[in-house]
Amino acid sequence: MSDKITFTIDGVEVKAAKGQTILQAADEAGIYIPRLCNMSGLIPYGSCRVCTVIVNGRPQSACTQPAAEGMIVENETEELLTHRKNIVDMLFVEGNHYCMSCEKSGNCELQALAYRFGIAAPKYPYMFPNRSVDATHPDIFIDRNRCILCARCVRASRDLDGKGVFEFVGRGPNKSIAVNANARLKDTNLDITDKAVDVCPVGAIIKKRVGFAVPIGQRKYDTKPIGSEIEAQNK
Amino acid sequence: MAKPKVATTSLAGCFGCHMSLLDIDDRILKLVELVDFDKSPIDDIKEFTGQCAIGLVEGGCANEENVRVLQDFRKHCDILISVGDCATMGGLPALRNTITLEECLNEAYLDGPTVYNPDGVIPNDKEIPLCLDRVYPCNEVVKIDYNLPGCPPSADTLWEALVALLTDKPVSLPYELIKYD
Ligand code: SF4
Ligand code: SF4
Ligand code: FES
Numbered sequence: 001m002s003d004k005i006t007f008t009i010d011g012v013e014v015k016a017a018k019g020q021t022i023l024q025a026a027d028e029a030g031i032y033i034p035r036l037c038n039m040s041g042l043i044p045y046g047s048c049r050v051c052t053v054i055v056n057g058r059p060q061s062a063c064t065q066p067a068a069e070g071m072i073v074e075n076e077t078e079e080l081l082t083h084r085k086n087i088v089d090m091l092f093v094e095g096n097h098y099c100m101s102c103e104k105s106g107n108c109e110l111q112a113l114a115y116r117f118g119i120a121a122p123k124y125p126y127m128f129p130n131r132s133v134d135a136t137h138p139d140i141f142i143d144r145n146r147c148i149l150c151a152r153c154v155r156a157s158r159d160l161d162g163k164g165v166f167e168f169v170g171r172g173p174n175k176s177i178a179v180n181a182n183a184r185l186k187d188t189n190l191d192i193t194d195k196a197v198d199v200c201p202v203g204a205i206i207k208k209r210v211g212f213a214v215p216i217g218q219r220k221y222d223t224k225p226i227g228s229e230i231e232a233q234n235k
Numbered sequence: 236m237a238k239p240k241v242a243t244t245s246l247a248g249c250f251g252c253h254m255s256l257l258d259i260d261d262r263i264l265k266l267v268e269l270v271d272f273d274k275s276p277i278d279d280i281k282e283f284t285g286q287c288a289i290g291l292v293e294g295g296c297a298n299e300e301n302v303r304v305l306q307d308f309r310k311h312c313d314i315l316i317s318v319g320d321c322a323t324m325g326g327l328p329a330l331r332n333t334i335t336l337e338e339c340l341n342e343a344y345l346d347g348p349t350v351y352n353p354d355g356v357i358p359n360d361k362e363i364p365l366c367l368d369r370v371y372p373c374n375e376v377v378k379i380d381y382n383l384p385g386c387p388p389s390a391d392t393l394w395e396a397l398v399a400l401l402t403d404k405p406v407s408l409p410y411e412l413i414k415y416d
Contacts, residue, residue: 098327099415100320100386111415120413121323121382125375128325128332216416223411 007071009033009053016067023051023062026075030234032227033075034084034113036091037150038063039199043159045151050087050113052080081117088113089122094173096128096145103211104203106219110148111202112226131176136186139208140197147177147204157196165190177204238268239288239401242312243275246301247328247370248294251387252319253277256291258390266394269401274311283311289400290314291393292379294321296371297328300364309377314400316381317373318393320415323382329370336368381406384415 005016009031016025021044026033037048046064053062054074062073074080091110099105131144149168154177157165165188169178179188190196197205216222245253253276259266272278273287290312296302309315320326331339344350344357373379381400383392392412399406 092324096333097324097415098320098330101327102416105416114415115410115413118413120384121317121372121374126324126329126372128329128369130333222414225410 005067005069007067007069007073009073009075010077014067020067021063022053022055022060022065022067022071022073025067026062027230030231031075032230033062034116034227035063036087036109036113036148036201037152039152039201041160042152042155042199045155048087048148048150050084052083054080084113085117085119086123088117088119089124091148092122093124093126094129095148096131098145102146102203103206104146104200106214106216106222108203108221109201109226112221115221116225116227129173134179134185135208136184137188137190138186139192140185140190141206141208142177142179142185143204143206144176145204146202148202149175149177150201152199152201153177153196153205156199157190157194160195163189163194163196165194165196238271240273240285241270241275241289241291241397242273242283242287242308243277243291244293244304244308245276246292246294246304246322246373247297248319248321248326250276250293252291252293252322252393255385255387255390256393259394260390262394266397269398283307285311287312288314289316289397291316291318292322292373293318295325295328295373296367296376298364298366302367302371302376305373305376314380315377316383316396317379318383319388320384320386322373322379323384325370325372326386329372332369336366340366384413386416388412389414 003018005018007014009026014025014029023033023035023038033051033053035051037045038051044063046061049061051062052059055065056072099111105111133141133143135141153166157163165179167178168175169182170176179185192207197207274280274283290308292305292308296305317323321328340357344352345355383396385392389412392408395408395412396406
């Protein structure tokens with residue numbers, strides 16, 4: 001008996017190894033399911049819901065849901081696109097995203113999703129929250145205006161660097177990314193070579209003295225939509 | 236047949252979006268074949284002379300005059316377009332939105348490190364439009380029909396959108412032309 005699982009995504013047959021999530025199997029099959037908090041190498045967290053797919057008629061997050069034999073998964077539907085757009089819209093308006101002066105612009109996964117979805121402007125009113133910047137560390141700063149609470153840094157610092165520099169504090173609209181129980185970044189043992197510094201999908205954790213190193217036109221998402229590298233395997 | 240009219244304005248913007256419009260280079264000759272400019276800094280017409288097909292608005296609303304001009308544009312333009320990040324999301328002027336107006340004025344006229352203001356006066360002439368409590372994206376003030384983000388939107392973005400609208404085609408811009416920086 002084969003230990004492969006067979007299921008379908010939008011009618012296309014996909015094989016998965018036992019224990020793989022829907023998202024992992026889709027990646028290997030060259031099918032892109034949009035995602036934000038998920039990153040390969042990090043323990044799935046399932047918080048952003050951008051990867052929501054319909055599994056046998058019910059919404060599930062593809063990054064946490066294991067593939068199962070015979071599953072019928074819907075991914076590229078009008079309804080799911082609207083749902084994903086809404087999430088991206090909300091992430092834009094509930095932070096302060098000044099892309100024109102953000103070092104991450106062009107390489108930012110949030111922005112790239114908005115581009116891929118063809119969002120010219122969010123449909124919700126901007127909230128302009130008051131958020132802080134921590135620039136105390138000699139090599140790295142945190143700009144909470146751009147943080148989308150994906151917990152990639154939390155997971156990377158804890159699970160890959162073995163440090164636990166980052167954690168969330170507060171709840172609901174007051175939830176924010178903090179370092180070692182509200183100390184300043186320079187009081188932590190965060191190092192420029194830590195994995196946690198490289199995983200932020202947005203411009204909330206930034207290395208100092210890099211600035212706008214790559215010219216416009218040559219950045220990751222300037223000409224190629226996010227996800228096209230996964231879809232390319234399919235061509 | 237009379238050519239459709241286009242109006243443009245810069246509210247709380249830096250004129251960068253207008254510069255980008257001029258960046259269409261020699262296509263500007265085609266543009267003047269397609270349209271007449273009405274109220275606009277490009278021809279320096281100060282007031283609307285009639286109804287316009289398209290209004291291009293650069294900048295958000297930072298003061299009461301911005302609001303009046305924007306409402307005037309809505310009244311006189313069949314299609315109203317937010318051009319650039321300031322119009323669509325407030326842009327850099329909106330950086331003041333997390334700071335009270337009083338603090339902003341104090342910093343600008345009293346407390347800032349380079350301020351020279353021996354009388355300690357904050358300008359308050361009735362000729363000067365009153366600042367709003369914060370900067371408002373255009374779509375929070377009037378209905379906006381299209382958004383062309385970018386700081387500024389590229390000349391190609393503006394050109395493609397204008398040509399599509401003027402030739403009755405849907406505005407569906409290619410991936411490279413919707414950018415936020
Ligand atoms: S983090 Fe991304 S979306 Fe936010 S300002 Fe920077 S580039 Fe724009
Ligand atoms: S700082 Fe970056 S990686 Fe950490 S939670 Fe915020 S967005 Fe995610
Ligand atoms: S990527 Fe699955 S919930 Fe965020």
